[in-house]
Structures are given as C-alpha cells and as structure tokens.
Amino acid sequence: MYRYNEFDRDFLAERNRQFRAQVERRIDGSLTEEEFKPLRLMNGLYLQLHAYMLRVAIPYGTLNSAQMRQLAYLAERWDKGYGHFTTRQNIQYNWPRLSDVPDMLDALAEVGLHAIQTSGNTIRNVTADHFAGAAADEVADPRPVAELIRQWSTDHPEFQFMPRKFKFAITGAPNDRAVTAAHDIGLRIVERGGEIGYTVLVGGGLGRTPMIGKVLAEFIPAEDLLPYLEATVAVWNAIGRRDNKFKARIKILVHEVGLDALRAEVEEEFTLRKPLYAGGRDVALLEEIAGHFAPPEFETTPTETYDAAYASDPVFRSWADTNLAPHRADGYAIVTVSLKKQGDTPGDATADQMRVMADLAERYAHDELRISHEQNVILPHVHKRHLPAIHAALKAAGLATANIGLVSDIIACPGMDYCALATARSIPVAQQIATRFDELKLEHEIGPLKIKISGCINACGHHHVGHIGILGLDRAGVENYQITLGGDGTEDAVIGTRTGPGFAYDEIVGAVETILKTYLSLREDPSETFLQTCRRLGIAPFKAALYPEAKTRAA
Amino acid sequence: MKDLAAPEAPTDTILVTDTGFCPGDGAEVLDLPADADRAALAAALTTNATIRVAFASFADGRGFTLARRLRQMGFAGRLRASGHVLADQYAMARRSGFDEVEIDAALAARQPEEQWRARADWQAHDHRSRLRAG
Ligand code: HEM
Ligand code: SF4
Numbered sequence: 001m002y003r004y005n006e007f008d009r010d011f012l013a014e015r016n017r018q019f020r021a022q023v024e025r026r027i028d029g030s031l032t033e034e035e036f037k038p039l040r041l042m043n044g045l046y047l048q049l050h051a052y053m054l055r056v057a058i059p060y061g062t063l064n065s066a067q068m069r070q071l072a073y074l075a076e077r078w079d080k081g082y083g084h085f086t087t088r089q090n091i092q093y094n095w096p097r098l099s100d101v102p103d104m105l106d107a108l109a110e111v112g113l114h115a116i117q118t119s120g121n122t123i124r125n126v127t128a129d130h131f132a133g134a135a136a137d138e139v140a141d142p143r144p145v146a147e148l149i150r151q152w153s154t155d156h157p158e159f160q161f162m163p164r165k166f167k168f169a170i171t172g173a174p175n176d177r178a179v180t181a182a183h184d185i186g187l188r189i190v191e192r193g194g195e196i197g198y199t200v201l202v203g204g205g206l207g208r209t210p211m212i213g214k215v216l217a218e219f220i221p222a223e224d225l226l227p228y229l230e231a232t233v234a235v236w237n238a239i240g241r242r243d244n245k246f247k248a249r250i251k252i253l254v255h256e257v258g259l260d261a262l263r264a265e266v267e268e269e270f271t272l273r274k275p276l277y278a279g280g281r282d283v284a285l286l287e288e289i290a291g292h293f294a295p296p297e298f299e300t301t302p303t304e305t306y307d308a309a310y311a312s313d314p315v316f317r318s319w320a321d322t323n324l325a326p327h328r329a330d331g332y333a334i335v336t337v338s339l340k341k342q343g344d345t346p347g348d349a350t351a352d353q354m355r356v357m358a359d360l361a362e363r364y365a366h367d368e369l370r371i372s373h374e375q376n377v378i379l380p381h382v383h384k385r386h387l388p389a390i391h392a393a394l395k396a397a398g399l400a401t402a403n404i405g406l407v408s409d410i411i412a413c414p415g416m417d418y419c420a421l422a423t424a425r426s427i428p429v430a431q432q433i434a435t436r437f438d439e440l441k442l443e444h445e446i447g448p449l450k451i452k453i454s455g456c457i458n459a460c461g462h463h464h465v466g467h468i469g470i471l472g473l474d475r476a477g478v479e480n481y482q483i484t485l486g487g488d489g490t491e492d493a494v495i496g497t498r499t500g501p502g503f504a505y506d507e508i509v510g511a512v513e514t515i516l517k518t519y520l521s522l523r524e525d526p527s528e529t530f531l532q533t534c535r536r537l538g539i540a541p542f543k544a545a546l547y548p549e550a551k552t553r554a555a
Numbered sequence: 556m557k558d559l560a561a562p563e564a565p566t567d568t569i570l571v572t573d574t575g576f577c578p579g580d581g582a583e584v585l586d587l588p589a590d591a592d593r594a595a596l597a598a599a600l601t602t603n604a605t606i607r608v609a610f611a612s613f614a615d616g617r618g619f620t621l622a623r624r625l626r627q628m629g630f631a632g633r634l635r636a637s638g639h640v641l642a643d644q645y646a647m648a649r650r651s652g653f654d655e656v657e658i659d660a661a662l663a664a665r666q667p668e669e670q671w672r673a674r675a676d677w678q679a680h681d682h683r684s685r686l687r688a689g
Contacts, residue, residue, distance in 0.1 A: 158651055161619070237619075276688060
C-alpha cells in the first residue's frame with residue numbers, strides 16, 4: 001500500500017483549503033457559476049438529477065481497513081448511510097450538501113484519500129487490475145506505476161482544462177482485467193529481454209463512438225514513460241477538437257489524423273519533453289513507490305479448516321467455487337465479495353457492510369481491500385484457513401452472494417434513478433434479471449457470463465464490452481432496450497454486435513432469458529461458455545430466437 | 556518577426572505577477588493565438604518582445620501547453636498569458652512557463668489582488684517538482 005509522506009499530506013491539506021475558499025468565493029460572487037463548475041468538477045463534485053454527487057477516488061482500487069472505515073463514516077455522517085462503488089474504482093455519495101463537501105474532503109484526507117480529478121476535463125483516477133500483486137499470472141504489479149502516474153497527473157498545470165476527460169488504465173498481467181483497450185491510454189506491462197517496459201494503447205473508449213485502443217508504442221522503457229505520456233496528452237490538448245464535446249476525446253483525434261500521423265506528432269513532442277525528466281528522479285521515485293507495494297509475508301500453514309468446510313458445507317462450497325480466484329502464493333486465495341445480491345442495487349454497500357469488510361481485511365487479509373471495475377470488493381490476500389470464518393461473517397452481513405462472473409454479477413450504471421443524462425432505467429433492469437435467474441435456478445448452469453447495462457448512449461455501464469450488453473434508450477418517450485452480443489473487455493477486446501430492434505422495459509428480461517435458453521440448447525457441452533458459443537455460431541441463432549416473426553416473414 | 560510586434564495599446568489591463576497587481580507596462584508584445592502550431596511557435600522564438608498568448612476562455616487550456624512548448628523549444632524571454640484567466644489558474648500558468656498574467660479591469664475587480672496573491676506560492680506543493688530534472 002502506498003503510504004503518504006509529508007509532501008502528500010501537505011499537498012492535500014492545501015488543495016482542500018483552496019477548494020473550501022473556492023466554495024466561499026462562489027458564494028461571494030468572485031467566481032461565476034460557469035467558472036466554479038470546472039473547479040468543483042476537478043475536486044470530484046458533480047451535479048446530478050436530484051442533488052450533488054461526490055465521487056471519491058480509490059486510486060488503482062486499493063484500500064486499507066482504515067480507509068474503508070472512513071468511507072463508511074462519510075456515508076453515515078453526510079449521506080444516507082450507503083455509498084456506490086463504480087466501474088472506475090471510485091465510490092460515489094449521491095446525497096451530500098455543497099456546504100458539507102469541504103468537511104468531507106478533510107475527513108478523507110485524514111486517511112490519505114481524495115476526490116481530485118475524479119471528474120472534469122482532466123486526467124482521471126488511474127485504474128488498474130484489481131488482482132494486482134496477488135494474481136498468479138502477473139509480469140509485474142501495476143500499482144507502483146499507477147501511483148507514479150497519479151502523482152504526475154495530479155494538479156498537472158497543463159492538463160486541467162483539456163478538450164474532455166482523459167482516462168488511464170494499466171495492467172501488469174497478460175489477462176487484461178482492467179479493460180485497458182477501452183481507455184484513452186491503456187498501459188500493459190511487458191518484459192523484453194529481461195527489461196520491464198510498457199505497451200501504450202491509445203484511443204480506446206466506449207461512449208457513443210465505441211473504439212478499441214490501438215498500439216501507439218510497443219515498448220516504452222520506464223525512464224521514458226512520463227515524458228511519453230506527457231507528450232501524448234499535450235499533443236491532444238493542443239490539437240484535439242474543442243468545437244464539439246462528442247468529438248473531443250482522443251479516440252476521435254486518432255480516427256481523424258490517423259495513428260501514424262499522431263505517433264509522429266507524439267514523437268516530436270517527446271523530444272521536447274524528455275529533457276524535463278532527464279534527471280532520473282521519476283525512475284527513482286518509481287522504485288521508492290515500488291517498495292511500498294512489497295508483498296505481505298505469506299504464511300505457510302495448513303489449509304485443513306478450508307478443506308473440511310469445502311467437503312461438508314454445500315453453501316460454502318458454492319461460494320468458494322464462484323468467488324475465489326487463484327493466488328500466486330500457496331495456500332492463499334483471492335476473495336471477491338459480491339455487491340450484487342439479487343434484487344439489490346449493483347455496487348451499493350451500506351456503512352455497516354463497509355465496516356464488516358474492513359474488519360475482515362484487518363483481521364484475516366493483511367489489511368488490504370480492492371474495488372473492482374465490476375463493482376465488487378476484493379480481499380486480495382487471504383490464507384485459505386480463514387475462509388470459513390470470512391464466509392460466515394459475510395453471510396451475516398448479506399454479503400455472501402455466490403455469483404461472481406455469473407448472470408447476476410451485472411454491471412449497471414445509475415441510469416434514470418440518479419443520472420440527469422439517462423434515457424432509461426438500468427438498475428431495475430439489473431435487479432429483475434438477477435431475480436429472474438435466481439428463481440429459475442439456472443445461474444450456475446449457465447456459467448461465466450458478463451451482462452452490462454447502460455442507461456444511455458454514454459455507456460457508463462460498458463455495455464459494448466458485455467457478453468450481453470443492454471443499452472436503454474428513449475424512443476418517443478418510451479424506454480427501449482437494445483441488445484448487443486459477443487462483446488469482450490479483456491485482452492481480446494471486442495465490441496458486441498447489435499441483435500436488431502430493441503425491447504420494451506417489460507420485455508427485456510424475457511429477451512435475456514430467450515438468449516440464454518438458446519445458448520443452453522446450442523452449446524457443445526457445459527464447458528463451452530456463452531461467449532465461446534457466441535463466437536462459434538455468431539449471432540444468427542440468437543437473432544432467430546429473439547425475432548421469430550422476422551424469420552417467418554423471410555421464409 | 557519584428558513587424559508583427561507592436562507597442563501595446565494603452566488599455567486598462569492589469570498585469571499579475573508573484574508580487575500582485577501592476578498596471579500594463581507598455582512593453583512590446585508579439586501575440587500568439589491559442590491554436591498557434593509548431594511552425595508559428597518556432598517563428599516566434601527569436602523575438603525580443605514579450606510573447607503574449609491569448610486565452611479566449613478560461614476553459615480552453617491550450618495556452619498552457621503552448622507555453623510549455625515555447626520553453627522547451629528554448630524561449631527564454633518574457634511570456635504572458637492574456638485574457639480570461641482565473642486567479643485559480645495562476646499557479647498553472649506559472650508552472651507551465653508563463654511569467655505573468657494579463658487581465659481586464661472587470662475581472663480584476665471581481666477577483667481582487669489577494670485572490671491572486673494566494674497562488675503566488677506556486678512553487679510549493681508541486682508534484683512535478685519532485686519528478687523533474689534539476
Ligand atoms: C450519474 C452521473 C453520471 C453522469 C452524468 C455520467 C456522465 C457520463 C458521460 C457524459 C460520459 C460520456 C463521456 C464521453 O462521451 O466522452 C460518461 C462516460 C463514462 N462513465 Fe459516466 N456518468 C455518470 C455516472 C457514472 C457512474 C456511476 C459510472 C460507473 C459505474 C460511470 C462510468 C463511466 C465510464 C466508465 C465512462 C466511460 C465510457 C468511455 O470509455 O467513454 N459513470 N459518463
Ligand atoms: S450511461 Fe448514461 S445514464 Fe448511465 S450513468 Fe452514464 S450518462 Fe448516466
């Protein structure tokens with residue numbers, strides 16, 4: 001875990017003092033509403049449908065128990081007793097009052113958290129693989145470099161008033177759990193002849209113009225990384241479009257000027273920027289930061305309690321089968337705590353639940369927690385002998401849902417329930433799908449599946465990269481849901497294909513059921529996942545099942 | 556380049572530096588728009604005048620990158636950000652390589668001197684100062 005030093009603490013105190021003054025200067029008229037807006041956004045304060053929303057960064061998704069308890073405290077003290085974990089490793093409070101926000105920021109600073117650049121036309125919270133430092137398949141832990149990028153981009157003087165927001169994601173493993181290809185810049189740690197470097201993807205993004213990131217540079221060594229990133233963002237800041245916000249993201253620049261021309265521009269800018277970072281202090285800082293992320297001392301004790309519970313308790317076994325992932329240390333597991341209990345709002349956790357998870361992390365899991373972009377909470381380092389106790393505690397808190405990676409582990413954006421831009425509801429659709437498949441008892445039969453739902457074209461729910469993507473639109477005042485199939489957010493990133501006309505609010509659950517029953521009848525055997533069947537057969541058989549009347553007409 | 560530079564028209568603009576407000580000093584200026592490309596920057600490098608970069612709106616941050624580019628290209632003369640720049644952006648302007656900011660009287664009245672002076676400590680609390688050479 002990164003531990004703040006004196007510089008970090010002073011920086012944050014000063015920044016919060018500035019924001020408190022900005023709120024006062026808005027009230028006394030020194031700042032117009034138009035001028036105040038980007039200043040509050042770059043401090044995480046968003047105006048939503050019903051109220052302000054404060055979006056707090058959880059850099060690269062990593063937290064300790066004290067930080068999680070503080071998030072619980074904020075939820076209770078200044079909100080309605082819960083928080084919402086998002087797909088970008090943030091937590092959002094949906095009901096704070098403007099006048100309370102400076103105090104909330106000070107409370108966050110006490111535990112080394114902030115809301116800086118979680119909104120606005122800035123470089124946003126850097127996201128990373130939620131299994132970082134624990135996964136069995138890792139080249140290197142991506143969090144030190146994510147922290148370096150956080151420090152470099154925080155309050156970067158050139159990059160606070162850019163054409164649009166800018167998002168980084170980084171993975172240190174060949175299995176991309178950080179959706180790097182759907183970010184403005186995606187970084188993949190690679191090894192070449194014993195040297196660690198970075199593959200830089202550019203121009204990925206979802207939203208109304210979904211695009212998969214393209215390789216800007218195959219291998220950037222550590223000492224060139226910051227100047228190279230700075231060059232890329234500077235080129236876009238200078239020539240990216242500012243005339244139309246829907247064409248402002250770097251993906252449009254890549255599309256309009258072409259990847260090769262952009263690369264040439266970046267390289268020219270890089271020669272200007274490189275001398276700024278020629279002292280090697282960035283690399284030295286990276287090494288220092290890496291020391292903060294040294295793995296905990298793993299114990300080598302027997303796992304009998306786990307083995308016994310697994311053999312005798314079917315509820316525990318089912319949870320262990322879905323919610324555990326392989327850890328790189330023997331006898332350890334990565335635990336995913338589901339925030340997707342059927343019928344609840346995906347990603348919501350109450351203050352009490354946050355405290356339960358904090359306590360478990362402190363007691364059993366080397367004091368570490370993670371937030372995944374799939375809106376779940378992870379205990380990355382758990383010795384298996386503790387799993388029965390952890391499961392029991394989670395069960396008592398309503399947190400033991402055994403559904404990770406299954407039908408009901410749905411990503412859904414806030415949609416019409418909270419978001420001013422929404423064209424349809426998304427949370428209730430997620431709740432109904434989850435409840436329906438729970439009733440059908442088909443969840444485990446269906447196996448690995450990612451359903452992702454967005455309440456408008458902005459695609460906050462990542463529907464394009466869902467195995468089943470659902471996009472809620474407004475058709476003449478009536479909600480209408482389009483379905484895409486075969487999307488994939490991993491290292492083989494693919495944008496899903498639309499099935500055809502959309503479905504009404506009361507038809508969408510039935511449509512998903514039709515798709516999945518079609519899959520069950522077509523798969524070669526239970527080991528073939530939905531995505532594999534989709535790839536083997538294409539979407540034609542699903543279309544035929546969804547639109548039988550079209551087939552009759554054609555026949 | 557000389558012919559592009561013209562004596563500054565006497566206006567009621569105000570210059571802001573680390574010491575606070577002072578009236579425009581009538582120095583010779585060379586104006587660059589926010590969309591000046593690399594060639595335009597290269598052509599401006601040899602000027603003896605103050606290079607003045609226009610900010611039509613505080614929300615358009617291109618000028619910050621132009622300033623950093625000019626500095627990295629070797630411009631060592633005076634560099635001024637001019638137009639709709641907020642007190643809240645003073646530190647950004649200084650850190651990007653500007654020496655001073657020029658604002659109109661209306662903005663100076665709405666955001667008085669002490670709001671700018673509050674950011675005169677722009678060298679403190681700067682993450683990049685810990686990363687960069689020198
Ligand atoms: C309720 C308030 C919200 C509003 C008004 C909002 C607005 C937007 C808008 C306008 C975009 C499109 C950006 C573009 O086209 O450049 C966007 C993208 C995005 N939002 Fe939200 N959002 C909200 C909440 C959320 C939440 C809760 C999440 C996480 C669960 C989220 C995650 C994202 C992501 C990941 C993208 C990126 C899509 C891309 O790659 O372009 N948003 N949001
Ligand atoms: S996808 Fe649309 S409805 Fe959903 S949160 Fe984003 S902007 Fe709001």
